[in-house]
Structure formats: C-alpha cells, structure tokens
Amino acid sequence: MLPKPETSPTTNIRKKKMSQSVKDNITGYIFVSPFFILFSIFGLFPMIFSFYLAFFKWNGLGPMTFAGLDNFRIIFADALFWKSIYNTVMIGLLGTVPQLIVAFLLAYALNSQVVKFRNTFRVAIFMPYVTSIVAVAILFSIVFNNQSFGLVNSIIGLFGYDPIVFTQSEWGAKIAIASMIFWRWIGYNTIIYLAGMQSISNELYEAAKMDGANLFQQLRYITIPVLKPFILFTVFMGTIGSLQVFTEPLIFFNGNLRPEGITVVAYLYRDAFESNFFGTASATAIVLFVLIMIFSLINLLFTNRVGRSKKRGASA
Amino acid sequence: MKKWWKQAAVGVGLMTMLAGCSDGESASTPKDGKVVLDMWVFGTTGYDELAKAYMEENPDVQIKVQSTEMGDHHNNLFTALSAGKGAPDIAMIEVGEIERYRDAKDRFTNLNDLGAKDLQANYLDWVWNVGSSSDGEFVYGLPTDIGPTAMYYRKDVVEAAGYPTDPAELASTLATWADYTKFAEEVKAKTGKPVVDNAELIFNAKRDQASEHYFNRDNELIVEENAEIRAAYDYTAELIQKGTVGNMPLWTPEWGQGMADGSYATLLGPAWMQGVVKGNAPDAAGNWLVTTMPEGAGNWGGSYLTIPKESEYSEEAYEFISWLLTPDNQLNSFKDMGLFPSTPETYEKEEFKSYTDEYFGGINTAQVFADAAAQVVDVYKGKNYLLVQGEIMMALDNVLNSGGDPDKEWNDAMDRIKQRLERE
Numbered sequence: 174m175l176p177k178p179e180t181s182p183t184t185n186i187r188k189k190k191m192s193q194s195v196k197d198n199i200t201g202y203i204f205v206s207p208f209f210i211l212f213s214i215f216g217l218f219p220m221i222f223s224f225y226l227a228f229f230k231w232n233g234l235g236p237m238t239f240a241g242l243d244n245f246r247i248i249f250a251d252a253l254f255w256k257s258i259y260n261t262v263m264i265g266l267l268g269t270v271p272q273l274i275v276a277f278l279l280a281y282a283l284n285s286q287v288v289k290f291r292n293t294f295r296v297a298i299f300m301p302y303v304t305s306i307v308a309v310a311i312l313f314s315i316v317f318n319n320q321s322f323g324l325v326n327s328i329i330g331l332f333g334y335d336p337i338v339f340t341q342s343e344w345g346a347k348i349a350i351a352s353m354i355f356w357r358w359i360g361y362n363t364i365i366y367l368a369g370m371q372s373i374s375n376e377l378y379e380a381a382k383m384d385g386a387n388l389f390q391q392l393r394y395i396t397i398p399v400l401k402p403f404i405l406f407t408v409f410m411g412t413i414g415s416l417q418v419f420t421e422p423l424i425f426f427n428g429n430l431r432p433e434g435i436t437v438v439a440y441l442y443r444d445a446f447e448s449n450f451f452g453t454a455s456a457t458a459i460v461l462f463v464l465i466m467i468f469s470l471i472n473l474l475f476t477n478r479v480g481r482s483k484k485r486g487a488s489a
Numbered sequence: 490m491k492k493w494w495k496q497a498a499v500g501v502g503l504m505t506m507l508a509g510c511s512d513g514e515s516a517s518t519p520k521d522g523k524v525v526l527d528m529w530v531f532g533t534t535g536y537d538e539l540a541k542a543y544m545e546e547n548p549d550v551q552i553k554v555q556s557t558e559m560g561d562h563h564n565n566l567f568t569a570l571s572a573g574k575g576a577p578d579i580a581m582i583e584v585g586e587i588e589r590y591r592d593a594k595d596r597f598t599n600l601n602d603l604g605a606k607d608l609q610a611n612y613l614d615w616v617w618n619v620g621s622s623s624d625g626e627f628v629y630g631l632p633t634d635i636g637p638t639a640m641y642y643r644k645d646v647v648e649a650a651g652y653p654t655d656p657a658e659l660a661s662t663l664a665t666w667a668d669y670t671k672f673a674e675e676v677k678a679k680t681g682k683p684v685v686d687n688a689e690l691i692f693n694a695k696r697d698q699a700s701e702h703y704f705n706r707d708n709e710l711i712v713e714e715n716a717e718i719r720a721a722y723d724y725t726a727e728l729i730q731k732g733t734v735g736n737m738p739l740w741t742p743e744w745g746q747g748m749a750d751g752s753y754a755t756l757l758g759p760a761w762m763q764g765v766v767k768g769n770a771p772d773a774a775g776n777w778l779v780t781t782m783p784e785g786a787g788n789w790g791g792s793y794l795t796i797p798k799e800s801e802y803s804e805e806a807y808e809f810i811s812w813l814l815t816p817d818n819q820l821n822s823f824k825d826m827g828l829f830p831s832t833p834e835t836y837e838k839e840e841f842k843s844y845t846d847e848y849f850g851g852i853n854t855a856q857v858f859a860d861a862a863a864q865v866v867d868v869y870k871g872k873n874y875l876l877v878q879g880e881i882m883m884a885l886d887n888v889l890n891s892g893g894d895p896d897k898e899w900n901d902a903m904d905r906i907k908q909r910l911e912r913e
Contacts (some may be wrong), residue, residue: 230912230913232592232872232913233567233571233591234570234590234592234593234596235592235593236569244912247908247911247912251906251908253905315742318743319736319890320736320743322743338736338890338891341886341887341890341891427740427741427885429736429879429882431883431886444912446564446910447875447876447879448873448875448876448912450587450909450912450913453912454913
C-alpha cells in the first residue's frame, strides 16, 4: 500500500514538469512519425531482412537453409557477376560524363541573354525527366532496333554499313542503355546548373567584361568555380543513380537479360524474381551496398578537399 | 494541452489511415450467410460471366472474379503465397508458372482430397499430369485451357516455294523434319524468305516432341545427356547456319509486322496464337492457314485453377471450379473466348466438330488443334525449367546473330546452367 501514494505525486510532478518545450518535442515527433513508421516497415525491415537472407538459401516458399558465405562464394565465382559490375560502371560513365558536360553547356545557353523563348526551352528540356522510364525504354528500343529499319540502323545504312544487332553487341547495348540515361536525366541536371548560374551575380560578369575577359574566360574563372558545389552534387547523384540502373536494360532486352548489358541490379533481379534464388540475390545486394558506400566515400573525400581549397582561396 | 491532443489525434488518425491501406478487403467474410469466394484470374477468360450463371444456381455462394495482367497476377500470387497471407480462394496459374510451386505443396489444397481423382478421366492425361506432383498423389489444380501447337503457314509463300497449299497435302509433304529442312531450303531459294520467324519456335517445336526435357522426375539435371534435346538444338543450329531462320523475336513489333507482310513461311504456334495472328495481320485473311506440324505436337500455354491452402472455403471453391471446367462449360469458354478445351469429350461435341474459321481459309482449325492435343507427349518440366530454357535460347541467339559456333555455345550454356543451379 505504501508505494502507491508515493507514485502518484511523482507522476503529478512529472506532468507538471512537462514544459512547453517537451510538448513541442512530442508534437514534432508525432508529426515526423508517419515517415519513420512507413520507412521502418517498407525500407528498414526489407534492408535488414536482405542482410539476413544473404547467408541463407531460400526460394521464397520453402524453408530457409543456412548457407554461411556460400552465396558470396557463388557470385564471386560467376564471371557474369563481374561482367555486370563492369557493365554498370561503363554504362554509368557513358551515360553520366557526357550528360553532365552537355547539361552544363545547355544551362549556360539557357541562362544567356541571346537565346529567345528561354522559358519554353527550360520546360522542354525538363520534359524527359517526368516521362516514365518504361516509356523511354520502349521508345529507345525502337530507336536502337536490331533490324535494318531501326532508326539508328537506317542512318548507319545510309553510309553503307551493315545493321548492328544492338542487343548482342558489346558496345551497342551499352551505348543504347547509356543514351536512355543521358536523355532522361539531362533535363534534371540542366535545371540544377541553371539554378546555380542564376544565383551568380551579374556584377561579376560585368566586372570581368570590363577587364576584357572573353566568353571562355568568364566560364572558366567565374561560372565553373561558383558552380562547384552544384557540380559535385550532380556528380554524386549521378554516381549513385548509375550504380542502380535497372529498368532500362530490363526493357531494352525485353526481359532476356544478356551479358552485353546486364547491370548489377538487373543481375540480382534475375536471381531473385526470375529464378527465386533469394540468397544469392541478397548477397549481390550487399556487394552493391558496399560498392555504393565506397563510391560515396570517394565522392565525400573529394568534396572535403574541394571545400578546403575553397577556404584557402578565400583567405588568400 | 487541448491543442496537443488535437494534434496527436490528427497524427494517429493519419497513421491509421495509412495502415488501413494495407488491410484490404481480401478477407472472405460471409455476408448474410453467404460464402464469398475470391478468384484471381488473368487474361480474357470470360469466367466472370460463368460465375454469374453459377451464382444464380447457387444463391448462397458469391464469387468475386478479379482479373489482372498476367505478369502482375503471378507476382501478386507468389508474394501472397510466400507471405502466407492474402491469397485468394481460387487462383489461376499459368502452366509455365506452376513449375515454381513444385516444392510448395504446403501452400495449396490437395484437390485429390476434395475428390479430384474422379474428374481425372475427363481431362487429357498429359494436361492432368502437369497439374499434379510427379507421383500423381498431389493435385495442385484443375486444367482450364491448353495450347496444343500446330503449323501456321503463309499460303502465298508456300505457293511461291512450289509446295502444295492444301493443309492436308502440305502436312503429308512435310511429314518429317528432314522434309522440313528441304522445304526451308526451297523457300529460301525461291523467295529469299526464312522458313520460321525465329530460332525459339523451331527449337521448342522439336523439343516438345521429346519425352524428357531438362530435368527428370527426381529433379536432376539431365539436359546435357539428353540426346533428344541436343538433337533439337543441333537441328535449329543447322537451319540457322543454312540461313533459313528469321530474326524476328517473339512479341516484337517486327514479329507482328512479319505476320502481316508474310516475311516468313511457317509459324509453329499454339491454338491461342490464332487470335494473335488475326490481330497482327487483319488484312491477311485467307493467306494464313493451319495444319499439323512434322512428327507431332507440343503444348504452349494454358492454365490451372488452384485453391490456396489458406482458403477457408476450399470445398465451396472446389465445387465451383469443377463445375466451371466441365466439358460443357469448356465448350462455352471455347465459343466465347477461344480457350481451347482440356477435356477431350468436348472435341466430340457437334458444335466443336462443325466449327470453321473464315479467316483461316474456312477450315476447321479446332479439329487441327484437337488432333495436335492428342499427340502431345507427357513430360516433366521441373521448377528451374525456364532458367535452362533461357540459357539455351541465349546460345541459339549467339549462333544466329553473332555467328557463334554451335558446339561451343552449347557447352557454354551448359556451364552457365550448372553455375546458376548451384544457387538453389
């Protein structure tokens, strides 16, 4: 009987103690909780389960059997796994590097005063980004059709070359997939660069012009240095995005993923959802996770270094 | 204080709303004493109309038919069965997909327990066997329609090659695969066109005449030692190297265009391909004909109606599906939607025998496919069938498009198959 009267005063005290700031905190947490609840169900749980699965063999229906590191041994011994990593990096480079350069030039053009109907162009360049990937992939499979009447093949045919079987050509498949990525993401990056360029004060350019700087010098000494954080952001996003390329090869190969263009995610998809080998698929997912971490770390180190050099520049 | 509670209530309300989304109306709850059966189907089956007729006769049963696109349907079903929750009372499973569930007997009701054994005699043996375990003790599902294969051919191309265009005459001229090779060479010489649309269908046609394919009934990989499959592969490679195989992969726009233009002589396809041909080549009426293919037939497609274990009303569900798939009702499905019956008794019915199709030159196509259905070889496929098939197709693709050496490509394919099967 004794403890009871003792507890009620303490809770009373606690209730009284719940100050406005605590209440605000609770309110805040409740407001953000829907995201965290949904994230833990649909994001965190699958992630942790995938780590767990990587050490088991499972077909989705039967019992799971512990396999230790066997799943990793199997994928590391598979030449196609290494090929898929190589493909992912190659497609990433082919799709991202030219894309960022062209996006930069486009943004520069759209920002300049000489171009008419700038708003129309801005909307037009952003359009591909809001297009469904599946629609893009289907469209590009027609452009890069294996038959001689495909758009690219008929152009090649005009110069007297034989039609290319894109789905079975080492570089043809990669270029076709990379060009989908190029086309779809160029608008997104252009808009980011454009936003960055618009934040640059015109005075800088005017001063440079007074000093007799030409267009290239303005670009080299004003635009690029100021845009550095924007460029780093796009490189960062591009790297992660290109490591996860999946829909494009799947649609381009019509579900029949060939070694010429299979990416890491497509490789794990094939294991998991075509053959129901969830163990090796999860192991591949973990390897991909580590790969993305490594690439992100490299990016981060790069960013930090740039940040330092900027400071030095400011103090000088 | 009041404000705080209001906000919390809104937050909780939002959460329950979101959580509520995941809990659909999938649970079959009896409404006014009625048994509610959820049924998942894909494609155009016309089963909703038949379900209505059944509900009129059985007022205490309510059937909800939900039709989804084939790929999504099977993904949803696999997820539900894997999770052990959310599967319907009746699920349609395509013949290729049913292989995935070979080991998952615990997820389905054994229809033998509900009396399926008595129905077995109604159905073609090979169709029944695909829907049951290899010892025949466990029946996963009742067969709906089937896809016996025959040879579709272009009258104009066959004529230009100097071959008879009458279905019976052509079938007797092309009685063996050796005849077919000669035919292929003639077609190429006289018209410059390939004899088939792609390597896949010629390989499948010959493969389906083998009594064993890639796995034996103990689920051991036998493809490498299987001389019949190797013969099918070599035959296809030979035709490829003679330049008589087209490069129009299935379901691509150029494949459909080829059908309309008559870019190839024959299409070795199943009964349901009739609709595809009509759809792709609406102007070619009378130019496409059907006859039996050399040395026998195979099966491509068709489905089974299964009852997942979690269904509370497996008996009522069984009552309904056994009614839906009687020879009489299969005749209805054939007339309405062109689903080819899996019950040989239907083939004897007057309406079936007098069936003609103006598009296919006014011949009785149903009879051609009924004859084919009788020739299909009973074969065990196994759950990793599509994996093996995919790798062999890749080998043939390499021979066709990259000039690969058939022997080397075969060996590479065998290595890839073994490598992938290690993951099981």
